[in-house]
Amino acid sequence: xxxxxxxxxxxxxxxxxxxxxxxxxxxxxxxxxxxxxxxxxxxxxxxxxxxxxxxxxxxxxxxxxxxxxxxxxxxxxxxxxxxxxxxxxxxxxxxxxxxxxxxxxxxxxxxxxxxxxxxxxxxxxxxxxxxxxxxxxxxxxxxxxxxxxxxxxxxxxxxxxxxxxxxxxxxxxxxxxxxxxxxxxxxxxxxxxxxxxxxxxxxxxxxxxxxxxxxxxxxxxxxxxxxxxxxxxxxxxxxxxxxxxxxxxxxxxxxxxxxxxxxxxxxxxxxxxxxxxxxxxxxxxxxxxxxxxxxxxxxxxxxxxxxxxxxxxxxxxxxxxxxxxxxxxxxxxxxxxxxxxxxxxxxxxxxxxxxxxxxxxxxxxxxxxxxxxxxxxxxxxxxxxxxxxxxxxxxxxxxxxxxxxxxxxxxxxxxxxxxxxxxxxxxxxxxxxxxxxxxxxxxxxxxxxxxxxxxxxxxxxxxxxxxxxxxxxxxxxxxxxxxxxxxxxxxxxxxxxxxxxxxxxxxxxxxxxxxxxxxxxxxxxxxxxxxxxxxxxxxxxxxxxxxxxxxxxxxxxxxxxxxxxxxxxxxxxxxxxxxxxxxxxxxxxxxxxxxxxxxxxxxxxxxxxxxxxxxxxxxxxxxxxxxxxxxxxxxxxxxxxxxxxxxxxxxxxxxxxxxx
Numbered sequence: 007x008x009x010x011x012x013x014x015x016x017x018x019x020x021x022x023x024x025x026x027x028x029x030x031x032x033x034x035x036x037x038x039x040x041x042x043x044x045x046x047x048x049x050x051x052x053x054x055x056x057x058x059x060x061x062x063x064x065x066x067x068x069x070x071x072x073x074x075x076x077x078x079x080x081x082x083x084x085x086x087x088x089x090x091x092x093x094x095x096x097x098x099x100x101x102x103x104x105x106x107x108x109x110x111x112x113x114x115x116x117x118x119x120x121x122x123x124x125x126x127x128x129x130x131x132x133x134x135x136x137x138x139x140x141x142x143x144x145x146x147x148x149x150x151x152x153x154x155x156x157x158x159x160x161x162x163x164x165x166x167x168x169x170x171x172x173x174x175x176x177x178x179x180x181x182x183x184x185x186x187x188x189x190x191x192x193x194x195x196x197x198x199x200x201x202x203x204x205x206x207x208x209x210x211x212x213x214x215x216x217x218x219x220x221x222x223x224x225x226x227x228x229x230x231x232x233x234x235x236x237x238x239x240x241x242x243x244x245x246x247x248x249x250x251x252x253x254x255x256x257x258x259x260x261x262x263x264x265x266x267x268x269x270x271x272x273x274x275x276x277x278x279x280x281x282x283x284x285x286x287x288x289x290x291x292x293x294x295x296x297x298x299x300x301x302x303x304x305x306x307x308x309x310x311x312x313x314x315x316x317x318x319x320x321x322x323x324x325x326x327x328x329x330x331x332x333x334x335x336x337x338x339x340x341x342x343x344x345x346x347x348x349x350x351x352x353x354x355x356x357x358x359x360x361x362x363x364x365x366x367x368x369x370x371x372x373x374x375x376x377x378x379x380x381x382x383x384x385x386x387x388x389x390x391x392x393x394x395x396x397x398x399x400x401x402x403x404x405x406x407x408x409x410x411x412x413x414x415x416x417x418x419x420x421x422x423x424x425x426x427x428x429x430x431x432x433x434x435x436x437x438x439x440x441x442x443x444x445x446x447x448x449x450x451x452x453x454x455x456x457x458x459x460x461x462x463x464x465x466x467x468x469x470x471x472x473x474x475x476x477x478x479x480x481x482x483x484x485x486x487x488x489x490x491x492x493x494x495x496x497x498x499x500x501x502x503x504x505x506x507x508x509x510x511x512x513x514x515x516x517x518x519x520x521x522x523x524x525x526x527x528x529x530x531x532x533x534x535x536x537x538x539x540x541x542x543x544x545x546x547x548x549x550x551x552x553x554x555x556x557x558x559x560x561x562x563x564x565x566x567x568x569x570x571x572x573x574x575x576x577x578x579x580x581x582x583x584x585x586x587x588x589x590x591x592x593x594x595x596x597x598x599x600x601x602x603x604x605x606x607x608x609x610x611x612x613x614x615x616x617x618x619x620x621x622x623x624x625x626x627x628x629x630x631x632x633x634x635x636x637x638x639x640x641x642x643x644x645x646x647x648x649x650x651x652x653x654x655x656x657x658x659x660x661x662x663x664x665x666x
Contacts, residue, residue, distance in 0.1 A: 037063055110261065113187045115222060117199065118170040118256040119145060119156070125251035129163040143215070146202040146378040148519045149173045149222075150195075155378070161205060167253065173199070175259075189265045192226060193275055196513030202378045203239060203250070210611060212379045214242050216250045217320045217372065219516070221276070222257055227269050231262035242320040243358060243369050283514050290326065290506045293499070301474050301496050312406050312414065312464030313474045317370045317385075325515060328507040330370055331404060331469045332518045334393035339521050339648045344435075346394035348576045351435035352608045352651040353390070354381040374519045380650050387432035388416040392468060393518065395420060395430070403471070405429070407463035407482065419466060419487065427487045429458050435575060445484045456483050469507060472498040524646035531610060531652075536642040538612035539656065543629060543640060546616075550630060557637035560659060563589050564602070564641035568655040571604055572645050575653070594661050598635070601628050602659040610644065610654055625658055633662040 037059050060066055122143075142158040143165055156169040175187055175195065187195075198219040205213045216239035225233040234256045241250045294315050301308055317327050340346050353376075358367040369383070373390060376382040388404050395402035400420045409415045418430040419440075427440040438458035462480040466473050466489070473495040477485055489495050506512050544554045566589070570582045594600045603625040607615050619625040631638070638660050645653040 033063070033065055034060070037065065111186055113175045113192070114260045115149070115173045115175050115225070116170060116256075116258040116260060117147065117149075117173060117222070118258070119167045120254040120256060121167055122165040122251055122253045123163070124249070125161070125163050125165065127250070128161045128165075141205060141207040143167075144204045144206065144378075145169065146204060146374070147171050147173075148200040148202070148374045150176065150197050150517075151520055153374075153519055153522055158206070189226060189263050189267055192259075192263075193223065193267055193272070195223075196279055197517065198222070198514070200372075200374055200516060200519075201237075201239075202375045204378050210609065212381055214320060214371065214375050214379045216240060217242055217375045219321075220255075223272060223276075225257040225259055226263065226267040227272055228257075229266055232256065232258040240321065242375075243322075243367055246320065246322040279514065283512055286506050286512065290502060293502045294326075297496075297498055301476070304476060304496065305478075308474070308476070311475060311480050312408065312462070314406050314465060315472070318368065319516075320369055320371050320375055326472075326503070326506055327370075327404070327406075328467050328469055328472055328503050329512065329515055330373075330389050331392050331396070331467070333396035333469065334373075334390075334518050334521075335397040336394060336521050336648065339523055340394070343395050343398045343400060344437075344576055344578075346398065347391060347430055347432070347435045347437070348653070349647040349651055350387050350391040350394070350432050352647055352653055353387060353649075354608060355387065355433050356381045356383065358383050372516045374516065377519065377521070377649050384433060385416045388418050391430060391432040392418045396468060403466040403468045403473075405460075405463055405466050407480075408461045409459050410461050412461070415460065417460065421487060421489070425488070429460065431458075437578070440482070440487070442486050443483045445479065458482070466495075470500055470504055472503055521648040523648060524650070524652070526644065526646040526650075526652060528644050528646050532642045532644045535610055535612055535615075535644065535654070535656075536640060539616060539640050539642065542612060542616045543638065543658075546620075546629060552630070552632065555637055557639050557661070560593055560637060560639040560661065561641045563593055564639060564657045564659055565643060567602070567604065568641060568643040568657055571606065571655055572643070572653055575606070597664055598661050599664050600659065600661045601631075602657055603628055604655065604657040607654040607656070608652065610652065615654070615656060619656070619658065628658045628660045631660045631662055635661075635663040637661050 038056070040059070057066075141161045143156075143161055144158055145156040145167065147154045147156075150173070152173055154171045154173075156167060159165045159167055175192060199222050201216070201218045201220060202214065203216040203218075205215045207213075218237060218239050220237065224235075225231070227233075234254070237253050237255055239250045239253060240246055241248045298313075298315070301313065314327055316324050317330065318324050319330075336346065340349055358369045370385050370389070371379070371382050373386075373393070376386045376390065385404075392402045392404045395418065401422070403419045403421075405417050405419050407415060407417075416432075418432055420428045420430065422428075429438040429440055430436075431438070438456070440456070440458070443456075460482045463482050463485060464475055464480060466475075466487075471489075473489050475485065475494075476492075476496045477494045479485070486494055489497070504511065540556070547554045563586075566582050566586050570580065570586065574580050590600055601624070603619070603622065605615075605619060605622075605625070607618070609615070620629065628638075638658075640659070641657045643655045645655070647653070
């Protein structure tokens with residue numbers, strides 16, 4: 007039987023991986039030494055003798071058992087086999103066969119973005135020259151807990167995407183999840199396929215160009231099991247009604263369905279789901295209007311409070327605020343609630359502004375779009391943090407109010423079983439314990455005033471509760487958070503909230519995507535950024551007519567300090583300071599002075615970081631240090647977090663001989 011060259015290479019790679027394991031290597035080494043000791047008296051050792059010894063010791067059998075091959079008899083395998091799909095067009099054009107690692111006992115939806123056109127904003131963009139940095143598009147896909155993204159495609163009026171994604175169409179029931187979903191089961195799956203188009207410019211700034219929810223079920227009506235169409239992608243925010251571009255797509259089911267769903271059946275199903283959803287939203291709107299009317303009757307001043315029941319997403323779709331929050335478990339990507347707060351604080355903060363400036367644009371981005379862009383407003387951060395804290399089992403709520411200067415703000419609150427209230431600032435990870443102040447007491451001095459930056463609060467909510475602030479004062483410092491006390495907080499009916507925001511209540515609304523692990527190699531990116539900063543510092547001092555002498559030992563000794571800084575940001579605990587100070591005392595000779603400047607960024611752009619550091623007088627003094635026996639050091643330590651978030655710690659330091 008002839009084996010294709012690519013299969014031979016694949017097989018060699020698998021065998022090499024097994025042979026590279028430490029246990030297998032030691033066993034082979036023992037056999038080799040035994041063969042040489044016993045048989046080298048003959049003058050030489052043949053390959054056949056070595057192979058025979060390996061077989062006798064069972065190494066060959068163990069190696070074959072560890073290799074996972076597809077069984078030809080029953081079609082089952084120990085792992086998912088690589089299945090080839092070859093359509094007639096590929097046979098005619100002799101195109102290379104596309105392979106996908108799938109299980110033939112499961113149902114899959116193959117989603118292919120062929121190309122784009124009419125992206126008129128980029129009509130003047132020309133093809134970049136080799137090595138030239140240009141802005142690019144990235145398509146992010148989310149479907150039923152599965153996330154994928156395309157390779158970067160240069161921005162153009164007609165971008166050449168040609169990217170395919172293999173999505174599993176599984177059942178929700180745990181008892182039937184292993185069975186292949188049939189045609190009627192697929193017809194009842196309401197989840198849409200979310201396409202988020204991200205544009206990254208030459209500076210690394212990301213923009214959510216389009217957020218489209220694709221109804222994939224028309225493929226069930228295709229006689230060939232394949233459905234092709236064009237999608238008009240709309241913009242976001244103020245441009246949600248303006249076309250951003252068009253993409254040509256193809257949907258295909260594997261294996262091909264035996265039964266074809268009629269177009270009339272699909273239309274009836276979609277209309278039924280749409281009508282059911284509209285009725286639920288209508289009933290909730292009626293209830294919300296009545297609740298608001300009662301809330302205003304309690305106290306006319308409530309009219310001025312930030313009680314936000316509905317919000318618009320990036321597509322200008324109005325939804326109850328409770329629908330944006332859902333418990334989100336991070337798996338093994340985040341270890342604790344404080345790690346979650348640290349992760350969310352590293353997501354870039356960007357206020358949404360309308361075209362032409364003016365007031366802030368109100369847009370609550372869906373979680374998938376926020377994660378893909380890695381940038382959002384305070385509401386996006388608060389919703390993500392609240393969802394993660396709920397996933398860690400805390401009683402968490404999103405708070406809507408104002409900051410000390412009157413700007414609208416969102417943050418997170420947790421309440422313990424004992425009633426302890428903690429505020430979590432999602433933009434920086436800070437935590438504040440809240441203790442209400444007696445308004446009849448004399449004013450506090452500056453030292454004893456609350457440290458949190460919040461001024462007023464209008465409402466709090468999560469995935470199943472909504473409360474409007476009903477206290478005489480809306481100021482945070484005098485507010486009590488006994489949410490069960492209706493004289494202080496007017497609740498919405500939990501049944502009413504769950505009727506539209508409960509699990510499966512509104513299937514047409516977006517579901518929460520899982521978090522993706524970081525793809526960064528922290529050692530590699532830390533070394534790379536450190537080398538770039540060394541070059542920038544060397545060139546900066548050269549322009550000033552100064553020489554640069556590096557002290558690698560001093561650079562290395564800065565590492566514990568950076569680790570301690572990150573630990574403190576996560577846990578609030580300071581550790582290792584004594585050891586660091588002692589190492590510095592031993593590294594810096596008598597009569598010498600040591601200076602250090604640590605700083606943390608959430609990006610990895612060397613020039614931006616260096617320019618920011620130079621604006622600090624302390625760092626500028628270190629970088630421009632003049633004197634006798636000047637030695638410079640720089641250390642970079644990058645801590646990756648889920649998605650593309652990272653904490654970049656940089657420390658510049660110098661030591662020099664004091665002349666005074």
